[in-house]
Amino acid sequence: MKSAMIFRLLMLAGGLALALLPSFAQAAPPVERVFRIEASSFAYKPGQIQLNLGDRVTLELVSMDVVHGLYLDGYDLSLTADPGQTARLTFVADRAGSFRFRCNVTCGAMHPFMIGKLTVGPNHSFTLAAGLTISAIAIFLLIHPRRASQ
Amino acid sequence: MTRHELTRFPLIKALLKNRWPQLAVYAALLAGFIFAIFAGFVGSPVGNHNFSIVFVWIAWWAMLILAAVPFFGRGWCAVCPIPLPGEWLQRGAILELAPTGKGVSLGRRWPNPLRNIWMQNISFTLVALFSSVILTMPLITAVVLSAMFFLAIGSSMVFERRAFCRYLCPVGGFIGLYSQIAPLELRVKTTRACASCKEKPCYHGSEAGYGCPWQVFPGGLQKNSYCGLCMECLRTCPVDNIAVNLRPFSSDLATPTKRLDEAFKAFIMVGAALIYAGVLLGPWGALKDAAYRIGSGVWFAYVGVFLSVLFVLMPSLYALAVKAGMLLAKTSSAVRPAFAAMSAALVPLGLMFWVAFSLGFVFTNATYILAALSDPLGWGWNLFGTANIPWQPLFTGLLAPLQTLVLIAGMLWSAETAQKVASAAGVRPLPVIIYCLLATLVMLGLLL
Amino acid sequence: MKREILARILLLALCLVVVLIPLALRDRSLTLRARMPEDDGWSPQVIQAAAGQPLRLRLTSEDVTHGFAVGQMEMASVDVLPGVVSEVTLLFDEPGIYTFFCTRWCGLNHWRMRGTIEVSGGDAPALADAPLYVALGLDIDAPHPVPGVPSQIPSAARGGQLAEIVSLAEFSTPEYYRAHSPYQVYQDLVSTNLNAAERWDVVSYLWRSQTTAEGLAEGARLYAQNCAACHGETGGGDGVFADQLAASGQSSSQTMHGSMSARTPADFTDAQNMLGASPALLQGKLMRGGMGTGMPMWGVIFTEEQSWNIIAFLYSFQFQYQGVTR
Incomplete structure (x- = not known):
């Protein structure tokens, strides 16, 4: 009984740590970065991009087959590139978390699912959500211990 | 548990009992359904500018999974136009009551071995395996909708009642599963009145209305799963014993299922939501390619993985969790009934997975609805002046927090459900709760 | 029974209307x-x-x-x-x-x-003149490498300064420019007593003076839109389709027993090739196309002027035009 209690408290502590600690993590100093993203139906290569908060980023969108685009969630930025005409966009990654980027030029059937992911800093969106989920379930088990151990 | 009878209010009751309002909704939706098929066949083959894709897979789907199912259970089934033509032929009338025998159905009984939702499990899985083209190509959507339409007519011609809805419809299966959660139910007021009722017109029909199209005896209703909310019994009950109630959420999960077909429905839904989140909304192009290139080697590999996750991996891990819970509780009965009962915990979890997944593409693509409203066929119309609204994802900043909240709520809800059903099943719920927690973390990892 | 019939008619009418109205309203123009x-x-x-x-x-x-x-x-x-x-x-x-x-x-x-x-409507106008490469009798499919290439990138600005001290009148006509490769001009410039590097600078100047800033901009625009996908945005023959093109060339040469030439887009940064090609020759390749190499035939697309602008732009991969504004 006692060990079950300790387990739940540890779970709560772990969850809260996961939710909150990444915000205090020592951020790497901002740098200039250039990413070349190759777009072809229906994928970006690379599909995932990792940055640090404050980085000055240039995205180079290179279309490999037909006209594609890129819309970055959260930053509300967009780009369009024809094959042979690389499109460039520079911005400062000043919002932490993970953001989807999506093709914004209809490029065939699977176009709505042509999606990539840009993560700024540690993936706050995920660590916060996962930490909160674990904490929530720990609190739930603390509140309803009897039912749980029936 | 408190219940509020909605049919107490004369206006609500009159609206539900009268056939005209229902028929009006049916007619409007049937016209919309036929237009969707028409658009799929003759409109632009570009999905995001075609009514069939935009209104079926964005507008209707959002309405279904974000509103209709969680709050009204089988509310969609109550107005779904697909069975209407078959039922018309079967009954010989659409509005008034036709004399028995006027219809043109063979009226066979649905075969016993198929009196379960395995066919629905299979039909949903089939649609899911081809979802990359069904969701994106108007022509394929039109073919699927037509197939459902004619299958519904055909089954009404051969079998009695609504065999398609009850046993075949790929959508009906999961609506039934998740309708257990809805805060709305149709039940009898007292079982005593039903016990003393000799004729059972609610099941067999009478001069006042048809026998239950869903093959359900309302007097025995324990849960929402197979009640289509068609209101026929409200019309036929001679002693006014039918009530539509507001009730607490997930009331039906207190009496969990004993059936493996229903348990597997829960796994299929959770597994499909996880795979969709990864394949459709994830950043991995190779997975999208595998899902899209139907008939190729990679697609068969995708099918293999898909089926293994849904039918082997998720259920067997769950069985292990249930077994662990039995060991903790020192019960030594069979695993199977406990496994089926504990699958109740996956019902709220799965629904919230689907809500979170759907939020991920509904808000992103909602502007297509406005554009397609003005130019539903991609023919260059501009009926309401909204045809040229550019694509713009909505609420992208709110998406992650909203998905997080939804998934946390689903997690807690499933933990509560696990606790509720655990003691009756003779297990300790903790392993199952951990299973649900891990599934939620995976879903979060895929979506965020 | 009347209500039943009314309901049936309404239902069927509604279902027909949603199909018939769009068909009736359909714009039937081309x-x-x-x-x-x-x-x-x-x-x-x-x-x-x-x-x-x-x-x-x-x-x-x-x-x-x-x-x-x-x-x-x-x-x-x-x-x-x-x-x-x-x-x-x-x-x-x-x-x-x-x-x-x-x-x-x-x-x-x-x-x-x-x-x-x-x-x-009436008679078609007379056919356009034969393209220049035909009039000049050029074999545009023959290789045209040069024996020596400049040791540094020839500069039009430096060439312009030299142009003030040597007489270039005979090299400055459009006819001369179009019919001669840069290497031929480089050789013809021997008479000026300039050294090799200086002669290349003068060639660069002469080439630049046959076009304008607007012409080069138009050429650059047309190049980006039509050529860069294969020939590369910086002219290196390494555009996004280069690999696919090579692969398709390989498969077709296999089926045709190697008779098809390799489908590698020309590399405009390769001095050996570019300096041996006259504008007329390049125009011939551009307008006629590559006959199976994957190079499209642009004769029916570009106007004469557009083709000269593209070609003027192509030489900018060899010559340094910075410092010349006109």
């Missing part, structure tokens, strides 16, 4: 549908029109972004977007056969996406 060339490209491929009468076209794409323009006509390209209908009205003054083409890259075979407009 719609040109675009699909990727692998899926048959334009439909229809041949359009009839009459000289002096406006031709109204509805344009729509059934898959990806395409564009529409008519070759050798002064018109801005019209985007042909998936599921969207755009309209364009064309007016042909002269009868004849015109080529319309896709202006936005839509895959490796994008350039095959062409169709014709047959404009009737």
